[in-house]
Amino acid sequence: MKTKSLVGLLVITLVTVTSCNQMKNSTLKIGAVKLVTPTDTASYALGVNMASNVKNMGMEEINLQVFAKAFQDVYASEKLQITEAESNPILQAYFSKLMEKKAASSLAEGQTWLAENGKKTGVKTTASGLQYEVMREGTGPKPTATSKVKVHYHGTTTDGKVFDSSVDRGQPVEFPLNGVIPGWTEGVQLMSVGSKYKFYIPGNLAYGARPPQESGIAPNATLIFEVELLEILPETDQKIVK
Numbered sequence: 367m368k369t370k371s372l373v374g375l376l377v378i379t380l381v382t383v384t385s386c387n388q389m390k391n392s393t394l395k396i397g398a399v400k401l402v403t404p405t406d407t408a409s410y411a412l413g414v415n416m417a418s419n420v421k422n423m424g425m426e427e428i429n430l431q432v433f434a435k436a437f438q439d440v441y442a443s444e445k446l447q448i449t450e451a452e453s454n455p456i457l458q459a460y461f462s463k464l465m466e467k468k469a470a471s472s473l474a475e476g477q478t479w480l481a482e483n484g485k486k487t488g489v490k491t492t493a494s495g496l497q498y499e500v501m502r503e504g505t506g507p508k509p510t511a512t513s514k515v516k517v518h519y520h521g522t523t524t525d526g527k528v529f530d531s532s533v534d535r536g537q538p539v540e541f542p543l544n545g546v547i548p549g550w551t552e553g554v555q556l557m558s559v560g561s562k563y564k565f566y567i568p569g570n571l572a573y574g575a576r577p578p579q580e581s582g583i584a585p586n587a588t589l590i591f592e593v594e595l596l597e598i599l600p601e602t603d604q605k606i607v608k
Contacts (some may be wrong), residue, residue, distance in 0.1 A: 473586035476524070478566060479588055480495070496549050496553055497566035497567075501563060504557065504561035505558060506559025508559075510543070510550055511544055514541065518594040520532075521591045523582075523583065523584075551561070553565045559596070565591050
């Protein structure tokens with residue numbers, strides 16, 4: 367990512383937390399606003415955009431007054447206490463540390479959760495740490511690591527939040543097993559066509575410390591997927607294991 371793009375994203379990030387958390391902790395209060403002019407509407411939309419990104423970045427504390435002062439100084443062409451060039455490494459270091467802390471916390475929480483989940487009847491754990499349970503066993507062939515498959519799936523976090531679901535969209539998806547997260551690559555190979563399994567995927571077998579932006583998935587988060595293997599798609603160079 368280019369430096370300028372990162373700065374833009376981090377600025378957007380800052381605004382979000384400003385809106386969400388500082389409202390609770392700061393004496394600075396902002397009353398109701400009316401969106402009358404196009405500028406009003408665009409300004410509010412910018413705030414929503416910034417706040418959403420900052421919230422996803424996990425920033426939990428911000429000084430709203432300092433933030434607003436910096437914003438004002440830039441627009442008024444006042445002397446800046448921190449220049450734009452200086453702000454970039456400051457933000458990079460701050461958010462890098464923030465993400466590391468969040469990733470470590472999420473990893474520990476996931477390990478504790480999986481340790482308890484693995485004790486449940488019907489839950490099996492593989493050598494890699496992947497957990498799964500059979501919801502319905504099929505009778506068809508099994509795919510290999512390079513097979514292209516057609517599946518239905520429903521993905522949630524351990525607290526039940528849905529982050530992705532082909533079931534909700536009503537449209538199965540197709541993809542090669544060597545092009546997805548490791549937990550999927552390993553897990554779907556255990557399935558016969560017609561099966562439906564539930565996978566409990568540790569962070570290191572899911573998206574790791576860098577989940578997709580705007581996915582709502584925390585770094586190193588343990589994920590849960592209900593997967594139904596509908597079909598192994600024909601490819602001239604793939605083998606089907608029976």
